[in-house]
Amino acid sequence: MKAKIVxxxxxxxxxxxxxxxxxxxYLGDETGTIPYTAWAFPSSLKVGDVxxxxxxxxxxxxxxxxxxxxxxxxxxLDPSGSIEVKRVYREYKIKDLSLKDQYVDVxxxxxxxxxxxxxxxxxxxxxxxGFLEDESxxxxxxxFGREIxxxxxxxxIGARVTEFNGRISLSINxxxxxxxxxxxxxxxxxxxxxxxxxGPVGGxxxxxFVVSVGExxxxxxxxxxxxxxxxxxxxPEHPDARKIEDVFAYFTxxxxxxxxxxxxxxxxxxSFLKIGKEAITNVDGKGKDEIHAAIRNALFGTPLIATxxxxxxxxxxxxxxxxxxxxxKPDLKAxxxxxxxxx
Amino acid sequence: MIxxxxxxxxxxxxxxxxxxxxxxxxxxxxxxxKPYIVTPLGTRVKRVIIAGTITSSSVEDNLTKATVAxxxxxxxxxxxxSGYNADAKFxxxxxxxxxxxxxxxxxxxxxxxxxxxxxxxxxxxxxxxxSPGIEMWKSRTVWIATRKIYAIREAFKSEESDSNHLxxxxxxxxxxxxxxxxxxxxxxxxxxxxxxxxESVLKFSQEDxxxxxxxxxxxxAIRKNDNDGKGCRYEDILSATLRDGVERVQVDxxxxxxxxxxxxxxxxxxxxxxx
Numbered sequence: 001m002k003a004k005i006v007x008x009x010x011x012x013x014x015x016x017x018x019x020x021x022x023x024x025x026y027l028g029d030e031t032g033t034i035p036y037t038a039w040a041f042p043s044s045l046k047v048g049d050v051x052x053x054x055x056x057x058x059x060x061x062x063x064x065x066x067x068x069x070x071x072x073x074x075x076x077l078d079p080s081g082s083i084e085v086k087r088v089y090r091e092y093k094i095k096d097l098s099l100k101d102q103y104v105d106v107x108x109x110x111x112x113x114x115x116x117x118x119x120x121x122x123x124x125x126x127x128x129x130g131f132l133e134d135e136s137x138x139x140x141x142x143x144f145g146r147e148i149x150x151x152x153x154x155x156x157i158g159a160r161v162t163e164f165n166g167r168i169s170l171s172i173n174x175x176x177x178x179x180x181x182x183x184x185x186x187x188x189x190x191x192x193x194x195x196x197x198x199g200p201v202g203g204x205x206x207x208x209f210v211v212s213v214g215e216x217x218x219x220x221x222x223x224x225x226x227x228x229x230x231x232x233x234x235x236p237e238h239p240d241a242r243k244i245e246d247v248f249a250y251f252t253x254x255x256x257x258x259x260x261x262x263x264x265x266x267x268x269x270x271s272f273l274k275i276g277k278e279a280i281t282n283v284d285g286k287g288k289d290e291i292h293a294a295i296r297n298a299l300f301g302t303p304l305i306a307t308x309x310x311x312x313x314x315x316x317x318x319x320x321x322x323x324x325x326x327x328x329k330p331d332l333k334a335x336x337x338x339x340x341x342x343x
Numbered sequence: 344m345i346x347x348x349x350x351x352x353x354x355x356x357x358x359x360x361x362x363x364x365x366x367x368x369x370x371x372x373x374x375x376x377k378p379y380i381v382t383p384l385g386t387r388v389k390r391v392i393i394a395g396t397i398t399s400s401s402v403e404d405n406l407t408k409a410t411v412a413x414x415x416x417x418x419x420x421x422x423x424x425s426g427y428n429a430d431a432k433f434x435x436x437x438x439x440x441x442x443x444x445x446x447x448x449x450x451x452x453x454x455x456x457x458x459x460x461x462x463x464x465x466x467x468x469x470x471x472x473x474s475p476g477i478e479m480w481k482s483r484t485v486w487i488a489t490r491k492i493y494a495i496r497e498a499f500k501s502e503e504s505d506s507n508h509l510x511x512x513x514x515x516x517x518x519x520x521x522x523x524x525x526x527x528x529x530x531x532x533x534x535x536x537x538x539x540x541x542e543s544v545l546k547f548s549q550e551d552x553x554x555x556x557x558x559x560x561x562x563x564a565i566r567k568n569d570n571d572g573k574g575c576r577y578e579d580i581l582s583a584t585l586r587d588g589v590e591r592v593q594v595d596x597x598x599x600x601x602x603x604x605x606x607x608x609x610x611x612x613x614x615x616x617x618x
Contacts, residue, residue: 195515256355256483301470327475339486
């Protein structure tokens with residue numbers, strides 16, 4: 001088969017046979033693009049090269065056909081070859097974005113877009129950063145050099161999916177086509193069961209019982225300079241900086257389809273506990289114990305409705321809560337509707 | 344939690360699903376603790392989360408026994424004062440009959456020589472919960488069971504249908520595996536009957552919820568319309584509730600219930616006061 005290399009990435013793996021590197025990306029021709037995995041790949045090849053391949057095979061992986069190249073495959077560079085690659089992008093809902101498909105066709109409404117300047121090769125450039133949300137979820141979005149129309153439904157064809165800091169993000173560049181989209185209705189809650197969440201995206205609401213509360217939940221101290229958590233008396237980077245009190249809780253929610261490690265910072269936690277910031281300021285040892293007990297008593301065994309963002313930590317997802325409250329009667333209708341839709 | 348070891352997931356199941364179980368897995372060589380059981384809906388269980396109303400309890404120094412009803416039957420709970428979960432026993436001791444609870448615990452299976460199965464739950468968490476908590480558990484548990492029954496029906500359509508086929512139909516990995524286990528172990532089980540009971544749990548639940556709403560409406564009407572201190576007139580209660588489409592017979596039932604619960608009393612004929 002003959003194709004153009006559309007992208008190349010590499011990953012190191014470590015197994016019982018030792019350390020090795022494999023390559024992956026996209027190949028393309030006049031009919032479309034296809035992902036590939038190469039266990040062996042000539043290091044001289046680069047994006048844009050046209051190659052002839054022999055003894056390659058295809059296999060379905062994660063619902064997508066991939067081309068595989070191994071030690072028996074032959075790859076020959078065609079220096080005079082030229083292929084106009086037809087880009088084909090699959091449509092995705094934001095909740096279903098993943099690194100399995102890195103270039104996608106996605107609809108959404110851009111929010112909170114802020115421009116930031118940076119320097120590249122001595123030239124000032126602009127990047128626009130914010131969020132893109134649809135009826136299924138919310139992700140961070142960055143656009144290099146192109147302004148993103150805000151608060152209007154748009155369609156980004158050929159946006160790149162990346163994962164940074166454990167969160168799925170979208171990247172828009174000059175090759176991404178941005179069009180106006182049909183209307184997108186953002187629901188009050190994007191309510192999902194844990195069994196249906198596979199990627200680290202935001203704007204999701206989950207409901208369930210809190211089945212454990214972390215022993216270290218309670219008052220913590222942060223460095224006034226860098227906001228990092230102080231473990232041993234003072235910040236190692238700013239030893240003279242003041243310590244500021246903050247409050248934090250980590251706990252597990254079980255929703256019947258799975259369980260999730262959740263964390264909540266001061267905003268959702270103080271609002272949930274119905275106390276002000278003064279309650280966590282200048283507290284002594286007894287006061288700290290009382291705050292810990294208040295968190296535990298309020299959360300443990302409570303039916304909770306929580307909205308936030310999933311993050312990937314190592315292999316597992318965790319849930320960073322932005323707002324939470326105890327499930328009350330009016331919430332039951334929304335919970336039932338989400339279930340009925342899935343029957 | 345032991346480092347590097349994942350927490351044993353807790354399954355949300357109705358008491359009928361537990362009661363009808365007749366498969367206890369053999370523990371393998373190094374496996375420790377209680378064995379897994381496989382329920383008629385194919386759920387492989389060691390730990391459960393249940394919710395319901397305490398209908399009986401007997402408290403002794405070292406052991407508290409209780410039953411927790413969920414409208415499909417009752418769970419049998421035994422909490423011990425010794426061991427890791429003594430707090431659960433003390434929490435259970437503090438609950439009265441009629442208290443509504445959320446409980447997480449390990450299933451302790453037992454099979455008699457006659458082949459009869461008994462399942463006891465040893466609680467790790469016992470927490471008092473309110474009506475929304477119970478409603479959430481019931482509706483979610485019935486939803487989980489219903490999806491499993493749909494997957495089981497698909498699995499029974501062909502002996503060859505496997506987890507890939509069921510996943511392709513939109514069932515989760517857990518639902519697919521449950522369906523295949525149900526087909527393997529419970530070929531003659533009456534899934535239709537189970538579906539009916541699960542549906543009735545939801546119906547009971549909705550009725551309970553509607554009755555609680557009606558009680559609030561009627562109590563508010565009695566308080567609002569007691570203008571002359573002689574109690575609220577029956578006609579005023581009716582006109583306040585008719586707006587919400589409540590029938591007269593329902594109003595009478597709720598008035599009787601509120602009376603027997605000590606929330607209201609009849610001052611004179613057809614005049615009511617809230618306490």
